[in-house]
């Protein structure tokens with residue numbers, strides 16, 4: 001049953017030299033260890049312009065090809081794991097922009113959050129939660145918070161580095177993915193086929 005749940009990993013940072021890639025790779029391995037095949041939704045690759053739709057997403061009348069392509073990719077997923085760095089006590093503008101593009105495609109799906117930053121990304125995650133609620137994403141309680149100070153090996157402040165998460169982080173990621181899968185399965189019954 002759980003193998004049928006399709007999880008999109010939304011990589012929320014887009015800058016060159018970002019650490020989002022190594023975090024997303026760790027998340028991918030954690031999801032795969034549960035027997036699932038995640039889909040990577042890397043906002044750097046999507047390169048969405050600043051929201052340029054004439055109508056608010058809630059009307060579902062997407063004018064632009066890039067919006068329709070993004071909608072199709074999100075629609076394919078039953079659930080999401082958002083990989084979220086903390087930027088100025090919040091989450092990156094590129095992630096807010098990508099969320100704002102759509103509405104129905106996010107609705108009645110589950111999500112888990114993986115934050116990271118100098119101070120473990122907690123404020124970025126907390127800022128994202130009400131946004132996810134507004135697009136009717138059910139975000140699970142368990143969250144992963146990686147700190148640059150101990151969960152990464154860095155040679156300096158601009159080094160992308162490598163990820164060496166403390167053992168409890170692996171356990172937390174697994175628990176979070178299990179919660180996401182359980183909620184995604186339950187929420188499927190609410191969704192009408194599009």
Ligand SMILES: Cc1cc2nc3c(=O)[nH]c(=O)nc-3n(C[C@H](O)[C@H](O)[C@H](O)COP(=O)(O)O)c2cc1C
Pocket residue numbers: 013014015017018019020021085086087088089090116117118119120121
């Ligand atoms: C614009 C910007 C603002 C940041 N603000 C914070 C912050 O408020 N708190 C924090 O702990 N780290 C902050 N950082 C550090 C980032 O969380 C850290 O560099 C992380 O690697 C950024 O994610 P990325 O590498 O995927 O872009 C900031 C980094 C950037 C680029």
